Amino acid sequence: MSKQKKLKPELATGFRDRKGNELILKDRLIEIIKRNFQLYGFEPLETPGFEISENIGKFLPDEDRPMSGVFGFKDENDWISLRYDLTAPLARYVSENFDNLSKPFKRYQVGTVWRNEKSGPGRYREFTQIDADTVGAKNFSADADMCVLLADTLSKCGLNKNEYLIRISNRKLIQGLLEDLKITNVSKKLTVIRAADKMDRVGIAGVKALLSKGRKDKSGDFTKGADLKEDQSEKIINFLTTDNFSKIVSLSSNSTFKEGIDELNKIFVLTKLSQFSDRIMFSPSIVRGIEYYTGAIFEANLFFKVKNKKGEEVEFGSVGGGGRYDDLIARFTQSTYPATGISIGLDRLIYAIDQKKKEKIKEDNPVVICVFDKKQMAQYNKLLLLLRSSNINSEIYCGDGSLKAQMKYADKRNAPAVILYGDNEIKSGTVTIKNLKLGKEASAKIIKREDWTNINKAQELGQKERLGSFQITTKIENLVNEIKKLL
């Protein structure tokens, strides 16, 4: 006899399954966000998961990590990669189809992205992004729109005004400072930008380390630093920690820096016209790690405490962001196509809303019709048709278990009710409905021992009227109404 080696059922590291309430919430948020993006005049687009590797390039903030970047395959002719964001594929799409697109072109996309990075607690290699972008508009009203859209979307997802903030800065500020500091080496500039971007995660000391020799994280991984001189590093830190816009303005007279300030001013004039003017504000520590940004940069931050894996209360932080990327499409074309956009990290948003609300999401579990006798399937099917044609989620138990197993199944499914349709009921044209929802609520309320005793006593004494409400027998024609009442 051959005894086959059994496989070990587990997932690859950095991936996870999603189920139940999380998915119900996901569907609901996607619907709200899509609807709001449409309200703002964006049209849908769906690009595939794979792109020719060269076309989407590598603009990720984490190229210094050991297993950095993307999932790539050698295809017949080219290397192809799973997209790491929805922006780089958009650049390919726009340059491929530009003649047929409206100018400007405004699209939204919901899609899975993959990052072949080191995974860790709460850090996955596959997640969902929802993006909105405007291509072909140099006009700063397009940037202002993005900030308003981001604020409005978070508000429509159920966040209160004091729970979120859209922070804006401009990549040109730090680039102007780099010019002031005579840092011209492209790779060094990028290292500074990526270090500055980590303020929220690693704090001032961490950024300081990343601006000088480098930093070792808790896992022992070492990130090489930008090797700046003490005074250079100090100027960057000073900039990142000056939260007052008028003070920032005086930090440099460099022309790139001044351009950045001017653009920000123009954007603020416009955002002030919206209902979300007080939710959109300047913040110099917003830098964004992705390489392709050229102007305004945005980040959506949530301001409420959540528990981390260690049970400590921490600020939730970012759920999305974006910025202007005027040169990305020029990789394909002779002309430049100015563009700006935002991206919402859906998985983080779901987690945030779920933590905040912790409210019972309406579940869609089915009413279960019990099977007493397989010969009566025709009878059970009649009830099933009645329920389903009234749009009530329902099923005939399809396993092979006893009545006890069927009740256990209904309980596990969180079924609102089970239907008992035995010989007596069939003969008398009635049906018995067991209200599992009420049963659960009652057990949830009765915590004291004496209450339990009372229930038991009531049962013993046959005080059916007290418990009666958990189970009723009614005429078949009342079935749908009775079920609707209890749902």
Add this chain to the structure above:
Amino acid sequence: MSKQKKLKPELATGFRDRKGNELILKDRLIEIIKRNFQLYGFEPLETPGFEISENIGKFLPDEDRPMSGVFGFKDENDWISLRYDLTAPLARYVSENFDNLSKPFKRYQVGTVWRNEKSGPGRYREFTQIDADTVGAKNFSADADMCVLLADTLSKCGLNKNEYLIRISNRKLIQGLLEDLKITNVSKKLTVIRAADKMDRVGIAGVKALLSKGRKDKSGDFTKGADLKEDQSEKIINFLTTDNFSKIVSLSSNSTFKEGIDELNKIFVLTKLSQFSDRIMFSPSIVRGIEYYTGAIFEANLFFKVKNKKGEEVEFGSVGGGGRYDDLIARFTQSTYPATGISIGLDRLIYAIDQKKKEKIKEDNPVVICVFDKKQMAQYNKLLLLLRSSNINSEIYCGDGSLKAQMKYADKRNAPAVILYGDNEIKSGTVTIKNLKLGKEASAKIIKREDWTNINKAQELGQKERLGSFQITTKIENLVNEIKKLL
């Protein structure tokens, strides 16, 4: 001056972009299908795109193709693969979580799957499947449920009764025949099954070739055959082409074959109780190429003509199917977990419905507010707020173009209307609405030259009342109502 080499904006072969109506239809169908799956008592699940390669195995019908199978990566410890269907990952999920699941476990999943196959016209390497499965039910009512669910779902997606059919057979029939024919080699049996599965695509002669020496397809690719003897091949062909159930019954007295017949009888007793009894019927040519099926197999076929790439009318064919796979989960566990399920090929269904309906899908394009003067942005924003708070998709033009460019943009976006809010309107508290929808309808109707002339004449003569309906000036407080009227 450095002249950088420009990239060529194109997609990897076998992938495509999706947009506009196709996506609107996709969202709508997903919503209908999910809702119906919930109505039948299935709960949502989402497994990730990647699985450990060994865990999902290779059960694809096309392992004989040159670039067969899956997209796989060498990860830190394991090889990981993008899923090629949603069933193999479900088997991993169920064995990993069995203790916490209801028994039976009924789940649905909407997800992208990838096949690293030779692509061709209409044959893509990435597509969306929607699956429903019941795990832990040996009971044939679970199989019958699948067929009814499939029929009901197609009906709810808008297909008429004469446009679809759920065809059923049982893998045990052909397996019984193989026993009769003394074909015991596992790989040979699989080759026969895969040949038989191709009846719809390659016809009787094609299957005959695949059962004997092999077959060369139009592209020149050769598929090796099963190398059966003439009389063996004849018996298989005879079985596949006998559409009468009572004649099929007499074809073999083999016990596996009889078991298959018996199971089919039990399923038909149950499907006859549903509203879709006449949409579910036996068909021996349903074999299904995937290796893991062990019992009943289903296929959903559409019966209306569509045009192929050559412009020829062809039957649409399959949009999904499934079957019983009692041994798939046993790869992980000592016990067996009987399971059955269906899968809908969403992209093919969208194409079918789109071909059938060709009706105008309600578009959600925005009303465009024109920008005469950037200094008046505050005024335009007031109108925008009025529209958006009434849930009307709308935007202020965000490009840098002239009024002419703005009208061109609105036209390209298929905007229902543009709003003109110039100095005169602002002064008088009015707003001018240009109805682009009506304009388009009028131009669509007027085809004859004399009609065009009349329009021109009317314009020349200043007969504003005829053209007036395309453009109105109204008080601001009427804006929302006027826009609602024209939508």
